[in-house]
Amino acid sequence: MRLEVAKNRITEVLRADTMTTSKGDFFATHVPLQNIEIYTKFDPNDAKKSVKFRSKDVSEDYIFKNIILNPEDKHQFILVMGESGAGKSHLIRWYNACLENYVRENEIVLFIRRNDNTLKGTIKQLLQHNEIKGLNNKELYERLLKATAVVSESMLKNEILSKFRIHIQDDLDTDDTDEEQLTYTDKKRLIAFLKYSKIEEKLKEINGPIDRIYSKIAQSDKVMSDINAMFEVKDFNIDDDENIDLLNDIIADADRDTKALANKINTDPDYKEKITNYLNSFLDEVIQSCSGLQAGDFEEIFMEIRRNLRKQGKSLTILIEDITSFTGVNIELLNALTTEHTGQGNQDLCRISSVIGITSGYFKDHFKANYRDRTTLFVYLKNNIFSEEYLYEFVGKYLNAMSVSNDEIEAWAKGGALPEQYPIHKIDEGENWDYYEMPDGRKLNLYPFTKYAIINLYNYRLSTEQLKTPRYILQYIIEPVVRDILVDQVAFPNVKELANYNGNPSTLLRSKIFDSQSINKEDKERMFLFMCLWGDGSDKIEIRNDKKFISGISEEVYKELNLPILDNLQKIKMTDVSVHKSEEEGKKVVQSNTIKPMNSEIIKNNQKVQKIIAILEDWLSGGIINVGTTAGNEAILSRARDNIIKYIQNAINWQIEGVALDNLKKVNDSKFSLIGFERQARGNYLVELKANRQTQKIVEAFVRWEVEGNNSWNFDNGDYYALAVETWAEQIKSSIIEALNYSKGKNVNYKKFAIALEMYRQLIFGQIRGKWNFYKSNTFFENDVCNINTSSEHSREWISLQEQIKRIFDQIDPRKTALQCYNLIQGKGGNKIYLDRTKFDKDFTEIKKSQLSLEDIKYEDDIKGRGEIKEQFNNISAKINTAYNAERNKILAERDTIEQILGCNTMNVEEISDLLANAQSFYDEVGNAKLYAEYPALDSIKRNKNKISEALSSINEILSNNDVFDNLILMSHDPLKAISGFTKFIKKLKDDIERIDNQMKKEENRVIEETGHTIRDPYQDERDTIDECDVMMRKLG
Amino acid sequence: MFDNTMKTEAIPERVFALCQQLLLSGPLKEEELRTKFEPECFSDKTAYFGMVRDAAIQLGLITNIPDDNTLELNVDKKEIKSYETMRMYINRNISRLSLSQFYRTTKVSMINSYDLFSVDKDYQNVSKMPLTLNKMDENLNLDEGCMRAWRFWATFLGFGYLHDMFFMPNASNFIYDCIRNSNISKNKEYPIYDFIQHLSPSIDICLSEKEKNERRLNFAVSNAFRALHDRGIIKLKYTNDRQDEWNMIEMPMHEFTSIITDVVYLGEK
Structure with missing residues (x-):
């Protein structure tokens, strides 16, 4: 290669269309086609009905000498058929070039190039030929001249559409309805439809049917190849997502006929095809009239030429690259070309031999049977039948042409393009690369390709049969790769489209590259791609004549591209015998090492693994990974994912890494997997494994562990995969631990919430005594879950809170969570509690000191088992104030009552005893006085006087202190319950005293009424004595 | 645990927790210490504390004050700052345990590590390891319980x-x-x-004199060298002209298939 020359030459050499290539480049890049078949009868629908030509030799050369040169001087009508890009034009042009040197005297060669593939362009070409200039029919000649006049695009497009409408209208007027086509109403509606502005726009837009037809009529600078210049069924798609706006517009504001037609298109699946066929029936007439031609003009032109030549005693060979150059007039053209000179009334015509290029699709769909029957030979160019040698030569010649100057090439062409003088460039770059050896022994350098690269790229980039043609070899292989090396040799290969190549390379090679610490990260993918695409992707170093070939590529090539050189692959010394080319196998090298026979199970397992590797390669290339399925190969992937998770769970010492086993269990019980894959089809996960080579290796390891090792590491290279998994797990460990301990970047303190919830429970259920500050962790451990006291004197809100806490503990048991989070479990654990005491005490103290103010720890936790503990803590926390206030109010009310009755709110034990004694006397006196008051139950009050006294103190403390937690502890012991008997007693005592007073007053009144005397005061004498003494004392001073 | 018979209950986490408690509280009466970990309200089952205490004493982490029934720390607080420092301390002093069943079992497991790795699937479970290990060294006297205990410390101390x-x-x-x-x-x-000389005597638990003399690294140590290389902690090298070549267990797919000659310690990752 000579990159300096190629920089300037690449564009002119690689022009995709043969018409624009220079003559020199055309010859210099010509490789005889190998994909030729010849038929005398050809049926595209039924191969059995096709009849092959008698000769087995169907080479380009044979066809030229025996058919194109027409040695028998007979009428011929030859079609050169093939897919787009198969080489039809190239072949026809090649024959034209050959005819220039070998044509017989009196044989006129008329070559109609595809040119811009428009009718105008074709007519212009015709006008340049002397045979046309000499036409007798001047009027016809004028019309041809006029047909080449330039008309503006919009005018011409409008005219085309208008002509279709006019033809439909004419058809309508004749009222000659063809049942196979459209009804009268349909045609009427179709005119309206074609007039509707939005439909007009759609038909005229780029690549729309009118645009395509226009591009065949109007001359342009663009090379139009293989455009279907007619209506197609898809042009009437108005019911798909892409055209939904159009359909809405039609529904909203189109006329009635347009709406009706649109409706029929949507409801009748065959209707679009009917419209398409109907409109195409006017195609030729529309094109001709838009070109200013009259029906019969073209047939007449060729007949005139033939008559003129006949008069001159000459014959005509006409070569037409592409029949669609005559779109609109091709029927007339075919009539003129297929008319034999020997028929009756045709004796004035010269003998004609026609060679016409036609795509397989056009032949199948539009080339009518009557013309097929009149075809002499069908030269068919098959796709994808290129041998490796052909591809090497093809690529080699283009690379060579790029590296030789235009002047040198043109000089060679002018000199007769003799093969022995074929110019081969002097190599500047790629001396150590592969070569193609030409039949004369000279070599074409293939830089920047290797032979492997040419074959691999051909198979990879030209993935379908339709693409396996010379045109696409240029477009998709040669051009991008050469441009790549021209831009940057350091990053080569760097073609974006190649990045997804999966050539089923050696897993060992992959591991050697991607595991290597000495290869730069950025070089790895490049190197892997290069070795797989440019090399054979093998894990071998072959030593041939003391030179190393790594994965089939010379060591020197790696050096040139600044790629690392792998030296840790299996080395195979190739003997002269082993490098000998097998005649049968072309270039395949026979290796000296032997391959062990594999049993069927190993083969089957290997196939399974390879399928998964292919899925993983797709995933790496941007595809989706479908884990979660239970059938097919992807089920193996799903199990691999599950086995990775199991491994991680086994291999990490969770407690040592600061993850409670309870946390791990809660994650396992959630809808989240511990790990998932980037771009996985479904499911939630905590840690995402990126689509990269390392993940690929780990997944592959577990696929092999299952498939090849039957759930063990006992398989070929199992030790390597085990090591890879161990190392990977060490590297990913920190991110997994972080994912378990953190949620959205915040520490998941659910164990603290669990402790706090249990603290609330113990608090509200009265299991804590004394001051909050003296609450100890031992108390926390000892206070197991208990029941609600059903006969408490707590407020309704307090009881409601207790009930809610009980429900929570019945459901999620935060106490158990709290303890398990600090339990140092051996193995899978059991019921045994062995506390990580320092950690527990630290957290316990912190939570206690904060007075359960954990609301500030704000984070979202998607793991249900953890999240609900935090959620329930918040629920309880939010109700504490309500319960506290309600309880306090109730206590306050009771204290006020006591104070009202007793005049005080505290009583020590002695005072309670005095009260009870006085009460006893009172009731005794009442009894003695024959008044009625039931004795209260004083025994239980006597027994509980200590508790009553304490409770009264607690009540006062609650009402006088502001420390909520201390008060909650006091409240939780239900002081109202302790004084409830006492409260009842004093209320009764108060009531009884009042009642007895009333009874006594009533009795007094009754006596006064009955005796007329007031009842004497029983202490009146004593009062009188005291009064006398008082007077005496005063007198004494 | 680190004398004659290994005990499942004396797991590293409990030993570490015991050290942490003594670090926080200072010397404590054994009974008081026991109830810290196993409060009376939970101690309806067999107490584990004694086994944990013994393991910690055997490892030299704590000591028993004679005649006082009091336990106290026996190491500087930096040695028990974290699980990692405690592990490094134990590994630094691992040769002190050379007579213990744990040490001997580990050594046999390391030297025969490839056989253990390749053992038939039916014998792979830790509890089945005595069947293999007792054959390798008949003085080990291992049973299922021993091996279940061994696994906790073998994995914690970094042997697999x-x-x-x-x-x-x-x-x-x-x-x-x-x-x-x-x-x-x-x-x-x-x-x-x-x-390897720099790693002595600790490394003797996983590399025999015979292996050293034969310049051979067993499977566990080969894995260790490869893993540390893959993790970027050390860099393995093979230099052609070195006389002193060491053979790791053959692993064709690894960057270093077998022979190495030099090592560079790159540092912590």
Whole structure:
């Protein structure tokens, strides 16, 4: 290669269309086609009905000498058929070039190039030929001249559409309805439809049917190849997502006929095809009239030429690259070309031999049977039948042409393009690369390709049969790769489209590259791609004549591209015998090492693994990974994912890494997997494994562990995969631990919430005594879950809170969570509690000191088992104030009552005893006085006087202190319950005293009424004595 | 645990927790200490504390004050700052345990690590390992319980990993500790022999004299060297002209298939 020359030459050499290539480049890049078949009868629908030509030799050369040169001087009508890009034009042009040197005297060669593939362009070409200039029919000649006049695009497009409408209208007027086509109403509606502005726009837009037809009529600078210049069924798609706006517009504001037609298109699946066929029936007439031609003009032109030549005693060979150059007039053209000179009334015509290029699709769909029957030979160019040698030569010649100057090439062409003088460039770059050896022994350098690269790229980039043609070899292989090396040799290969190549390379090679610490990260993918695409992707170093070939590529090539050189692959010394080319196998090298026979199970397992590797390669290339399925190969992937998770769970010492086993269990019980894959089809996960080579290796390891090792590491290279998994797990460990301990970047303190919830429970259920500050962790451990006291004197809100806490503990048991989070479990654990005491005490103290103010720890936790503990803590926390206030109010009310009755709110034990004694006397006196008051139950009050006294103190403390937690502890012991008997007693005592007073007053009144005397005061004498003494004392001073 | 019979209950986490408690509280009466970990309200089952205490004493982490029934720390607080420092301390002093069942079992497992890794699937479970190990060294006297206890410390100290109760020999974390405990310089190229000498005597638990003499690294140590290389902690090298070549267990797919000659310690990752 000579990159300096190629920089300037690449564009002119690689022009995709043969018409624009220079003559020199055309010859210099010509490789005889190998994909030729010849038929005398050809049926595209039924191969059995096709009849092959008698000769087995169907080479380009044979066809030229025996058919194109027409040695028998007979009428011929030859079609050169093939897919787009198969080489039809190239072949026809090649024959034209050959005819220039070998044509017989009196044989006129008329070559109609595809040119811009428009009718105008074709007519212009015709006008340049002397045979046309000499036409007798001047009027016809004028019309041809006029047909080449330039008309503006919009005018011409409008005219085309208008002509279709006019033809439909004419058809309508004749009222000659063809049942196979459209009804009268349909045609009427179709005119309206074609007039509707939005439909007009759609038909005229780029690549729309009118645009395509226009591009065949109007001359342009663009090379139009293989455009279907007619209506197609898809042009009437108005019911798909892409055209939904159009359909809405039609529904909203189109006329009635347009709406009706649109409706029929949507409801009748065959209707679009009917419209398409109907409109195409006017195609030729529309094109001709838009070109200013009259029906019969073209047939007449060729007949005139033939008559003129006949008069001159000459014959005509006409070569037409592409029949669609005559779109609109091709029927007339075919009539003129297929008319034999020997028929009756045709004796004035010269003998004609026609060679016409036609795509397989056009032949199948539009080339009518009557013309097929009149075809002499069908030269068919098959796709994808290129041998490796052909591809090497093809690529080699283009690379060579790029590296030789235009002047040198043109000089060679002018000199007769003799093969022995074929110019081969002097190599500047790629001396150590592969070569193609030409039949004369000279070599074409293939830089920047290797032979492997040419074959691999051909198979990879030209993935379908339709693409396996010379045109696409240029477009998709040669051009991008050469441009790549021209831009940057350091990053080569760097073609974006190649990045997804999966050539089923050696897993060992992959591991050697991607595991290597000495290869730069950025070089790895490049190197892997290069070795797989440019090399054979093998894990071998072959030593041939003391030179190393790594994965089939010379060591020197790696050096040139600044790629690392792998030296840790299996080395195979190739003997002269082993490098000998097998005649049968072309270039395949026979290796000296032997391959062990594999049993069927190993083969089957290997196939399974390879399928998964292919899925993983797709995933790496941007595809989706479908884990979660239970059938097919992807089920193996799903199990691999599950086995990775199991491994991680086994291999990490969770407690040592600061993850409670309870946390791990809660994650396992959630809808989240511990790990998932980037771009996985479904499911939630905590840690995402990126689509990269390392993940690929780990997944592959577990696929092999299952498939090849039957759930063990006992398989070929199992030790390597085990090591890879161990190392990977060490590297990913920190991110997994972080994912378990953190949620959205915040520490998941659910164990603290669990402790706090249990603290609330113990608090509200009265299991804590004394001051909050003296609450100890031992108390926390000892206070197991208990029941609600059903006969408490707590407020309704307090009881409601207790009930809610009980429900929570019945459901999620935060106490158990709290303890398990600090339990140092051996193995899978059991019921045994062995506390990580320092950690527990630290957290316990912190939570206690904060007075359960954990609301500030704000984070979202998607793991249900953890999240609900935090959620329930918040629920309880939010109700504490309500319960506290309600309880306090109730206590306050009771204290006020006591104070009202007793005049005080505290009583020590002695005072309670005095009260009870006085009460006893009172009731005794009442009894003695024959008044009625039931004795209260004083025994239980006597027994509980200590508790009553304490409770009264607690009540006062609650009402006088502001420390909520201390008060909650006091409240939780239900002081109202302790004084409830006492409260009842004093209320009764108060009531009884009042009642007895009333009874006594009533009795007094009754006596006064009955005796007329007031009842004497029983202490009146004593009062009188005291009064006398008082007077005496005063007198004494 | 680290005398004659290994005990399942004395797991590293409990030993570490015991050290942490003594660090926080200072010397404590044994009974008081026991109830810290096993409060009375939970101690309806067999107490584990004694086994944990014994393991900690055997490892030299704590000591018993004679005649006082009091336990106290026996190491500087920096040694028990974290699990990692405690592990490094134990690994630094591992040769002190050379007579213990744990040490002997580990050594046999390391030297025969490839056989253990390749053992038939039916014998892969840790509890089945005595069937293989007792044959390798009949003085080990191992039973299922011993091996269940061994696995906790073998994985903690970095001699391998567990996969579904299958022990996968890989001494990378142990050797990493040995490197950090040694005076090996960073970024300096050491011939393998010198490198290994720097790791002595700790490395003797996983590399026999015979292997050293034969310049052979067993599977667990080969895995360790490869893993540390893959993790970027050390850099393995093969230099053509070195006389002193060491053979790792053949692993065709690894960057270093077998022979190495030099090691460079790159530092912590």
